[in-house]
Amino acid sequence: METLIQIEQIFPSLTWRIRHEVMYPDMPFDSVKLKDDFDGVHFGLYLNHKLTGVVSLFHQGDVYQFRKLAILNEAQKMGLGSKLMEYILDFCKIQKATELWCNARVNAKEFYFKFGFHETKDTFFKDGYDFVIMELKF
Template sequence: MEIKHIPLESALPIRHAVLWPSKPPSFCQVDGDETALHYGAFVDDKLVSVASIYLTGNKARLRKFATLPDYQGQGIGTQMIERILSQLALTEIEYFWCDARSSALGFYRKFGLMQEGEEFYKSEVAYCKMSLHIPPKSLKPKG
């Protein structure tokens, strides 16, 4: 498997197919897509998972994280989050967060994300805000 940056246009079909197949494709685009960092996981040169990171100051937000059904449960999403977090640890980012589907809270807890606040709904789907504080670079061990 290979994880690399991809253009937004490559992420959109997987977002639509996995996250909101009953909505129009445009529903899967969000403000900030043009400047976000988009990641893709490839298995045998096939794009099977996507995630987008939106940067604001020292904060990074994960949005539109999706893995094709035939590839779920194989550790691909775990490797994606690990890669993203390791790359963010090399930057000035100090706070990583997402609105996680309530059905996926256990997945995000594996990486140390903690629930903030109460459950809420978007388009009839239950979510919780999950977050992780990343130590400032100056406090990280050196080489």
């Protein structure tokens, strides 16, 4: 059977279950809700019609930040995170963004290097993880 992948804009609350399950399963469910979720643009990746991955985009002017990129555990290592990244990169280019940045978990920064992101000197520790701010200029 052929694999069907679709990416579309979704309502913010549809991101919460996957964020919780993948990123912070040991924390309270409400901890994955962002105070500005309803100001962002959210995308869902559907694998064979099942919501399997999510990412959220926020912007101030022409500078965009993506947050909470997550793929269900059973679907990781299939290139789905890369598909979502390519999608939001294209979206940002269409929106004429000048920069895209994220708070990357240090153990995931190699993933972002593949898309041209660069590490900044800004690092922090939160919720048990080391983060580095990574950015891409368009």
